[in-house]
Amino acid sequence: xxxxxxxxxxxxxxxxxxxxxxxxxxxxxxxxxxxxxxxxxxxxxxxxxxxxxxxxxxxxxxxxxxxxxxxxxxxxxxxxxxxxxxxxxxxxxxxxxxxxxxxxxxxxxxxxxxxxxxxxxxxxxxxxxxxxxxxxxxxxxxxxxxxxxxxxxxxxxxxxxxxxxxxxxxxxxxxxxxxxxxxxxxxxxxxxxxxxxxxxxxxxxxxxxxxxxxxxxxxxxxxxxxxxxxxxxxxxxxxxxxxxx
Numbered sequence: 001x002x003x004x005x006x007x008x009x010x011x012x013x014x015x016x017x018x019x020x021x022x023x024x025x026x027x028x029x030x031x032x033x034x035x036x037x038x039x040x041x042x043x044x045x046x047x048x049x050x051x052x053x054x055x056x057x058x059x060x061x062x063x064x065x066x067x068x069x070x071x072x073x074x075x076x077x078x079x080x081x082x083x084x085x086x087x088x089x090x091x092x093x094x095x096x097x098x099x100x101x102x103x104x105x106x107x108x109x110x111x112x113x114x115x116x117x118x119x120x121x122x123x124x125x126x127x128x129x130x131x132x133x134x135x136x137x138x139x140x141x142x143x144x145x146x147x148x149x150x151x152x153x154x155x156x157x158x159x160x161x162x163x164x165x166x167x168x169x170x171x172x173x174x175x176x177x178x179x180x181x182x183x184x185x186x187x188x189x190x191x192x193x194x195x196x197x198x199x200x201x202x203x204x205x206x207x208x209x210x211x212x213x214x215x216x217x218x219x220x221x222x223x224x225x226x227x228x229x230x231x232x233x234x235x236x237x238x239x240x241x242x243x244x245x
Contacts, residue, residue: 026093137184
């Protein structure tokens, strides 16, 4: 299990080999002076390639102008972005990083850090989320799919008639019974979004996971989990299932 307290080291401004991928301004260390936060990285395959490597958070202390670097465990991906906002209710901005893995499953890499007192603390890690937010997807007779989520523990039934006759005829007999047992899966995190549901200035996390059928491109819907900060961690607050309509 990951330890939430990480390390940062003082560093000069980003080197000439690094490029600035995104930037934001906000008080992230709690001294009430706005800081500048950068997301920097390199282009290992040239400027025309969308792949970015060595992705790192750099914080410029607004008061001292000192730079701190926060390395990311998963530091290679596509379209990395920054967001600053208060996720814990301490009236200090936290640092959110999102990027795409680039794979066919639509998986994303997502982190949230606190930088209070110029000390980084990892608040959210997509790998930890994926380990604890699993479930089962089971096809049933009469064009139904049973989805069971483990955190929180919920059971849903999807009507997949909307998938169309060609799709259903491959799986079901004319009487609506399954031709053979069939299961799908719930993918890892495929999107993480800051949403202030309570309009109180504190953001919750909206996490999306794709429900897939026979293969990755066979999307059946989405598991949508709302995560809310509860003292020392994000915990499930609400959950929905969504399908194309």
